Amino acid sequence: MAQEITLKDRYGYMLWMRHFELACLEGVPTREIHGELHTGVGQEAISAGMVGFLSKEDAMCSTHRNHMHAIAKGVDLRAMLAEIFEKSTGICGGFGGHMHIFDPSLKFSATGIVGAGVPVALGHAYAARLKGNQAVAVAVVGDGAVNTGAFHEAMNMAGALSLPLVVVVENNEWAISVPFSASSATETIAERAPSWRAHGIRVNGLDVEEVANAFEAALARARSGKGPSIIEAMCYRFRGHFEGDADMYRSKEEKERRRSEDPLERTKETLVARGLATLEELNEIEKSVVASISEMLASVRKDPSPSGADATRYVFAE
Amino acid sequence: MAQEITLKDRYGYMLWMRHFELACLEGVPTREIHGELHTGVGQEAISAGMVGFLSKEDAMCSTHRNHMHAIAKGVDLRAMLAEIFEKSTGICGGFGGHMHIFDPSLKFSATGIVGAGVPVALGHAYAARLKGNQAVAVAVVGDGAVNTGAFHEAMNMAGALSLPLVVVVENNEWAISVPFSASSATETIAERAPSWRAHGIRVNGLDVEEVANAFEAALARARSGKGPSIIEAMCYRFRGHFEGDADMYRSKEEKERRRSEDPLERTKETLVARGLATLEELNEIEKSVVASISEMLASVRKDPSPSGADATRYVFAE
Amino acid sequence: MARNLNLSQCISEALHLEMERDPQVLVIGEDVGGQGGVFGATRGLQKKYGSGRVLDTPISESAITGMGVGLALEGYRPVLEIMFVDFIGVCLDQVYNAIAKNHYMSGGKVRMPIVIKTAGGCIGSGAQHSQCLWGLFAHLPGLKVVAPSNPYDAKGLMASAVESDDPVVFIEHKGLLLKRAEDFTFGSDVPAERYTVPIGKANVVREGSDLTLVTLSGTVAPSVTAAEEALKKGISVEVIDLRSVVPLDMDTVAASVKKTGKILVVDEDYLSFGLSAEVVTRLLERKISITSVKRLAVPDVPIPGALSLEQEVVPNERSISAAIAETVGKA
Amino acid sequence: MARNLNLSQCISEALHLEMERDPQVLVIGEDVGGQGGVFGATRGLQKKYGSGRVLDTPISESAITGMGVGLALEGYRPVLEIMFVDFIGVCLDQVYNAIAKNHYMSGGKVRMPIVIKTAGGCIGSGAQHSQCLWGLFAHLPGLKVVAPSNPYDAKGLMASAVESDDPVVFIEHKGLLLKRAEDFTFGSDVPAERYTVPIGKANVVREGSDLTLVTLSGTVAPSVTAAEEALKKGISVEVIDLRSVVPLDMDTVAASVKKTGKILVVDEDYLSFGLSAEVVTRLLERKISITSVKRLAVPDVPIPGALSLEQEVVPNERSISAAIAETVGKA
């Protein structure tokens, strides 16, 4: 499957991801989105690097910062955008909100509790073992999640049972205001992997190809029964932790410097440098993505809000 | 301090520990102890190896199987025995029970929740940092506790802050009926230490000198600001998980073989072989320990039960 | 054919039947496999259904409950054992933030047919090994909360719990788990075949006209005994075994209180902010007239270690008898 | 001198004063140091008292709460921040099995002067970021549970919490934390000096004669507004701000209901097995005659994501007004 995804394709996905997030931002000042919003702007290369390797049978468990992971897994963009904009047409009918994207048909789910997705992924990985199929469970987490108890418990069991679990850690070096370096006993996350009998690798999370290669290798390892992997993808969150975050804990200098290393620009340059596309061509692609998303947003905005009368449904199945 | 403790002294402590546990056993069939009882019979060399290195300023956080750890820390035997026998003269007035031995004057505490003592020890270790003194916090846990989230969270913080925390893991190869080998991703616990920037060592927990040496080194490391250590002491629990445990999960053959490796016998033989004591001398010591404990038990048995009228005290301090 | 079975046998029998009936049923937890549970309530399952479907885990309750979520998302029906309910504090997050809410948060898209099987109640062992905590689970929306009082109910309620599409917290009282079959005065004649006892339907264990005594789990038997004693003093006590805290069968309770006018709730869980106040308040909301109300529960103290203290705070036959007398004004 | 301060300023001011007064006071949690708290409620503390006493931690709530226990055993008075109360499920064990019980289990030997400082309440963000959960803590013995409704109380109650020898769960409503000083209609005139507001004493925010409305935290202000509206319709509502769930000031509530005969509990926490039933039942136990009773709370559903759904289940001015009318029989 992976062979079909070219670097240009990945760039296209990155554009969709970036502009999807930018569309979400529009809902904040208008209060169409009335709660917290966490976007992944700047971290696109990691999700785009995961595109194309996973089937419907593979699971993905994500976080509070989940939109781009969902796009990588193939979740319907419009239904997700509608959920984020609190519409009854949302993928969860508006019951979830942006931190709770569920798509059971794709085995995609998310949680707002840091670290809590990893044990859920463990369950998917164990299901693959029970079913005896080739499925893999992917958990995507931030660097902060590695220090939670849930992470350790799940990784240990995955290691002990040699389960097909791949954990992608988006190490953006910050957990809200607390720097990774101050909260981790080790300098890297990858080096911790052996303590869970996992394979660990640190990659440049701005380099979509490096991510794709590591992800492909980890999946192969998992599918062949060799057990869990941790991919630590270094990156930087371009915006505040959530929209509205004053983000005073990161220096202006740091933010400017790191934002200048834009994974989209980087990929674009590579494509042009390798002669795989012209700048004009890529700009055209971007224009069309922008147009599509803006159309989608306009359409979503016309959707109805969920009916208050339904608010007490779905507590119990019966 | 440590220099003053001879091997013969340690053997004496092992005798106290063994016979203390045997005294506790007497309370089970009589229902003087009406709840669960977990003894450490067979694991004496680990606790005896810790004797003599800790001051009042050093803390110790223990588990459901805590009696021998408390003896190592210097907790008053009679008050502890009285607590276990549910007497008002108990160290907690009978409010705690055998899993909840508290001696604040020695900074000794215990918990019945597996893994939960390690974060408490972290707090003591952080107190040492704040006070700028040389104190160390010791957490004693079983092999099963290493797989809890609490263990990971506490170890990571200890490593990140380079705190004076020494974790002694009594690896008796079983967590109730689940073998260590089936529940740990790694073959040893010691090898996991680097993932928490800790020093890790596996020792023969039947060899009191090996334990003492490792413990001394770990304390020195901690006191000099070099951060946490994990001492994995291999041992075997001679009795069921608790009194009443049918213990069918361990084969008769295994139990017999492992029980034949008695740390007390081993130490006795060493003492005699090295000419540090005669067999007669050691038997005399044992006799006097047995007599003292039996006297203590007889006396404790005469103590009153706590008064029911007090049962609603101590919920709040004010 | 009915046999004399104890509670743990009934639980394991129910699980055997469910695992046989439905290959999606799994049992996961500490000591559930090789040992068959520390109370024997999962005995024989691993031998019969293999270590894949009956998994012994490390002491990692967050992993156990979290993997239950993933397995439910995969179409399985996991029975997750938390050895003692006291330990739920290390993994409550997965229970109330995921298992209880995923159905709702997904707008009905996913189901969480999970049983949290656990042991509660006091048999000695102090503050961290003696709690009931059903009031805690009941406060959190999305969880059904079941606590059987006898072998017959245990088997039938467990069958219902496993076949339910909703998460069920299933609390087995340790005292009942250790009670011999012949010591049960009711509910130990247990059919061999599968049957269900519906979740949410209370059981009038003993009819009476002067006082409604509402209880469940370990305090049903002493309540019945106390009711028998009370009758000797001319007090006729109706004893209702709730069987579940969520749903709470207020129809049965209300019908009884309509008759007796007096309510006594006997609860081995903590007194305040729990079951007893909820029962009383719902009666009031139904405008049932009550002439006397009393709650007997653990008086908002941790369970002490020593027996002499424990007996003072955990409801037992003696304190139930006293409470009955008080409620009818004959103390 | 009284200044116009908002809630987060008051909390941080209280912590400044406590840290100055008592060198044993520590503040530990995620983002409490460098950032001064995600709501600014610990602003300036680390700069003033250093990163030893004001510690930014990894996302490790079990470590945070557990180390609080160890620090309390060392004589410190740790203020532990759990960013949102919703996250308590990952570390409830240390809170209820150690912090709440160590004093009791040690027979009074050790004290746990710990504040669990956390943010609760709904401001959007769905089922895992909008809960109150004071009913959960209140069910567990050994914890005091405080939730202020205005800046003045927040400052004084935090001072009391820190100086208390008992563990206190201190729940700051997110809506109040984000409210501007000038938008508070009461309690925003705050003295600069240290003062305490005692824990366990309710506040009659508004006197009235027809109906007793009992509430706390974020629903006090809308209750007062609804009471003002009700007066226009000739309904005189007494509004009581409980300030704390444990202890529950039933003297104040009972005195009021004696006068009005009608009780409405407004609770942003889940309806069942929580605060509202406890208040009602304790009134009954005190034999206060009640002619009308109503509970308005989150109707045992998770908090939904979309605003249109959320408004349906979280008490607000509109639903409080309707409940007032219903309780006095004018719906």
Ligand SMILES: Cc1ncc(C[n+]2csc(CCOP(=O)(O)OP(=O)(O)O)c2C)c(N)n1
């Ligand atoms: C258990 C838990 N603790 C705290 C929080 C609050 N919180 C939400 S996101 C976050 C930081 C997460 O950092 P990281 O894992 O690095 O992910 P990032 O936001 O950087 O993508 C925190 C502390 C939470 N949601 N869950």
Ligand SMILES: Cc1ncc(C[n+]2csc(CCOP(=O)(O)OP(=O)(O)O)c2C)c(N)n1
């Ligand atoms: C969090 C938690 N889970 C489960 C238990 C039940 N339990 C008590 S002791 C024990 C086994 C502990 O094994 P280990 O840590 O190896 O100590 P050992 O008993 O072998 O000394 C278990 C599962 C508990 N007390 N706490």
Ligand SMILES: [Mg+2]
């Ligand atoms: Mg991060």
Ligand SMILES: [Mg+2]
């Ligand atoms: Mg062990």
